[in-house]
Amino acid sequence: MSEKKLPTVAYFSMEFGLHSDFKMYAGGLGILAGDYIKGAKDINAPIVPIGLKWKQGYTDQRIDANGKPYDTYHNYVYDFLEDTGVKVSVKVRNVDVICKVWKTDKFGNNPLYLLDTDIPENSDAWITGQLYGWFGEERIAQEIVLGIGGVKAMRALQIPIDVYHFNEGHAALAAIELIREKMCAGLTFEKAWLATREEVVFTTHTPIKEGNETHPLERLEYMSAFNGLTRDQMERIGGNPFNMTIAGLRLSRISNGVADLHADTSNKMWKEVSGRSEIIGITNAIHTPTWVDERMTNAFENGGDLWATHTEIKGELIQFIAERSGIELNPDNLLIGFSRRAAPYKRSDLIFSQPEIIEPYLETGKIQIVFSGKAHPLDDTGKRIVSNLVAMMKKYPKAVVFLENYDMTIGAQLTRGSDIWLNNPRRPLEASGTSGMKAAMNGVLNCSILDGWWPEACIDGENGWAIGDGFETTDFAVLDRHDSEALYDTLLNRVLPTYYENRAKWVEMMHKSIETTREEFATKRMLEDYYNKMYIKA
Numbered sequence: 001m002s003e004k005k006l007p008t009v010a011y012f013s014m015e016f017g018l019h020s021d022f023k024m025y026a027g028g029l030g031i032l033a034g035d036y037i038k039g040a041k042d043i044n045a046p047i048v049p050i051g052l053k054w055k056q057g058y059t060d061q062r063i064d065a066n067g068k069p070y071d072t073y074h075n076y077v078y079d080f081l082e083d084t085g086v087k088v089s090v091k092v093r094n095v096d097v098i099c100k101v102w103k104t105d106k107f108g109n110n111p112l113y114l115l116d117t118d119i120p121e122n123s124d125a126w127i128t129g130q131l132y133g134w135f136g137e138e139r140i141a142q143e144i145v146l147g148i149g150g151v152k153a154m155r156a157l158q159i160p161i162d163v164y165h166f167n168e169g170h171a172a173l174a175a176i177e178l179i180r181e182k183m184c185a186g187l188t189f190e191k192a193w194l195a196t197r198e199e200v201v202f203t204t205h206t207p208i209k210e211g212n213e214t215h216p217l218e219r220l221e222y223m224s225a226f227n228g229l230t231r232d233q234m235e236r237i238g239g240n241p242f243n244m245t246i247a248g249l250r251l252s253r254i255s256n257g258v259a260d261l262h263a264d265t266s267n268k269m270w271k272e273v274s275g276r277s278e279i280i281g282i283t284n285a286i287h288t289p290t291w292v293d294e295r296m297t298n299a300f301e302n303g304g305d306l307w308a309t310h311t312e313i314k315g316e317l318i319q320f321i322a323e324r325s326g327i328e329l330n331p332d333n334l335l336i337g338f339s340r341r342a343a344p345y346k347r348s349d350l351i352f353s354q355p356e357i358i359e360p361y362l363e364t365g366k367i368q369i370v371f372s373g374k375a376h377p378l379d380d381t382g383k384r385i386v387s388n389l390v391a392m393m394k395k396y397p398k399a400v401v402f403l404e405n406y407d408m409t410i411g412a413q414l415t416r417g418s419d420i421w422l423n424n425p426r427r428p429l430e431a432s433g434t435s436g437m438k439a440a441m442n443g444v445l446n447c448s449i450l451d452g453w454w455p456e457a458c459i460d461g462e463n464g465w466a467i468g469d470g471f472e473t474t475d476f477a478v479l480d481r482h483d484s485e486a487l488y489d490t491l492l493n494r495v496l497p498t499y500y501e502n503r504a505k506w507v508e509m510m511h512k513s514i515e516t517t518r519e520e521f522a523t524k525r526m527l528e529d530y531y532n533k534m535y536i537k538a
Contacts, residue, residue, distance in 0.1 A: 463515075
């Protein structure tokens with residue numbers, strides 16, 4: 001990056017994954033945000049993160065005696081948070097809601113500012129209760145606090161901001177507050193919108209149209225989200241129903257997808273949206289000190305024994321699995337890791353799609369698989385996916401494990417200690433997929449559909465394996481059959497022979513995996529891309 005003074009960036013995100021015990025995250029979006037602000041600290045980048053202080057965070061999802069997931073919530077108290085002494089007010093349903101501002105830099109991150117409504121002044125204290133909980137009105141109230149309250153917090157803290165970065169559409173109402181400020185200073189709506197666009201950049205994550213959040217304009221108005229704008233002005237920004245992603249695209253000077261393929265997908269998906277910003281690709285990355293085992297890094301950098309180091313770490317994973325599940329896996333047999341959100345497009349059970357092929361390997365334990373992941377509390381389809389994985393664990397007790405209540409601790413163990421990292425989404429529906437980067441830098445070999453980040457990293461047969469050929473179709477039955485055949489071919493004819501019969505080749509691939517990913521997919525590169533391509537105006 002340039003040596004000249006860098007612009008100060010306010011980074012708005014609904015969630016931040018900084019540590020397993022700090023329940024401010026649900027999944028990949030939050031893990032990315034947490035890694036981002038740790039990476040910013042490492043290179044002294046002037047990024048100011050803004051989020052919400054969740055009283056209960058996301059669900060703790062347990063498995064009952066019948067193998068069904070259920071959700072539990074706890075009230076958490078964090079005594080390490082610093083009281084900034086600042087409070088700001090926002091309107092929710094035309095009632096003043098006071099937002100207290102906390103701060104923390106406990107986890108090697110740039111100071112994170114968190115807005116909290118759980119204070120005596122508020123009758124609506126539970127706005128910041130559950131991350132992604134409840135229904136449309138609560139979500140809008142949370143986004144009013146994040147967006148409008150976040151801008152007001154920056155003003156009250158007297159932190160001058162050059163660029164406002166919205167990590168997903170949840171923060172779009174921050175731009176409505178920026179427009180309101182400018183109109184109060186005398187600008188017309190048109191000029192205020194244009195001026196605000198010059199300050200805002202936007203990251204889109206969800207490559208499925210239906211997964212992008214929308215709200216009826218009537219509900220936004222009732223919740224006071226118009227914030228002084230008219231219905232016509234809001235409709236021009238986000239449409240009717242109001243689409244938070246479309247609003248983000250129209251309120252920003254430039255936008256990005258989180259991988260090159262994802263940028264292409266997003267530009268096609270939103271091509272009909274008039275007045276939107278260009279969507280470029282900036283591929284996600286990981287904070288290597290958080291996710292990469294130092295023993296593996298040392299072995300790689302000093303010519304040490306990668307296999308011996310991996311074997312030690314794998315043994316720790318097997319012990320972790322035994323403690324969590326009571327299942328003792330065989331350390332000598334291939335261990336596949338698969339942990340991600342329970343969503344149909346991720347196809348967590350694809351490996352079971354043709355039992356007559358895979359069953360003999362599971363019954364002998366020659367292939368062992370460890371799954372983990374949560375379904376959204378209101379997603380019955382996702383919960384059925386989890387139940388199916390638990391049923392597979394009961395069917396193949398020597399070879400299949402499901403670890404309940406997926407979190408950063410489980411994610412770190414699996415991406416360090418597995419032999420293979422399996423990823424088989426329906427292309428092109430995986431936005432990025434940072435868990436594969438964590439695995440790769442730990443010498444865990446990716447075996448993945450060419451989706452998300454993997455097309456940029458994969459050297460097939462050298463640093464991991466590609467499943468299939470990048471085939472795409474909207475006929476999911478055809479796609480699933482095609483990819484199932486490709487998965488079995490890759491796993492049984494390429495991965496297994498290498499693991500069991502050619503250890504030297506496997507170790508060579510581990511070395512190549514680390515070598516080809518450790519810089520390209522680390523936060524320093526990602527931050528430099530954001531500054532050079534989005535934050536600093538050409």
